[in-house]
Amino acid sequence: MKSFVVIGLGRFGSAVAKTIAETEADLLVMDQNEDRVNLFKDIVPNAIIADAKDERVLDEIGIQDFDVAIVAIGEDIQSSVLVTMLAKDAGVPQVITKAVDKNHYRLLEKIGADRVVLPEVEMGRKIAESLIFENISNVVDIAENIEFAEVKVCSRKMNNRLISEISELNGYDLNISYVKHIHGGVEIASGDTRLMIGDSLFVIGRPEDIKKLSEQN
């Protein structure tokens, strides 16, 4: 199990910390605001009140031993940048930082954050996509530019045909791993898998290809 430190317990940091706390993973949460930390006292054994800009604090918690640091300091851009840099300098393998705008985002990328998140932008995009591409769901980022997704078969072109017969399915650079049939049963996809409207395709590939498949479909 990985170990995580969440620095900053605003809305974003709290949501991240609560989700991690539901697992067996090692977790330490930190905020300089006592009230915010108190909200975590019963959920996370390691909840501390401290200023993460202070290198001694980071030394004391042994930040270098955590696998992932989530820097969820919002508006205070200077602190967010400094803490990201300190965590990276200490040798934390994965530092993920929340940005508040595009310039903050670029700055964080420059100083070596492994991942920068603009939560409102990401969420807005995801919601719009789920409205436009209604037949795509359960999207999970697997790596940069590779997603796992569930695509519902809704086109007559694919109805009652084998995967090998559907040229549209073979033209994309994506892998159909499983098919969940509307009438029950899940099978590993092969050319001999027969599709019906309402079946779900579990696919892995580039987001553009997954979208193209869902538009064709």
Ligand code: ADP
């Ligand atoms: P959100 O937009 O996610 O709600 P906020 O800006 O409200 O984010 O919250 C950021 C949190 O980070 C606050 O609880 C704040 O006390 C905390 N924080 C800011 N600077 C530091 C720091 N240097 N050390 C520890 N916690 C900090």
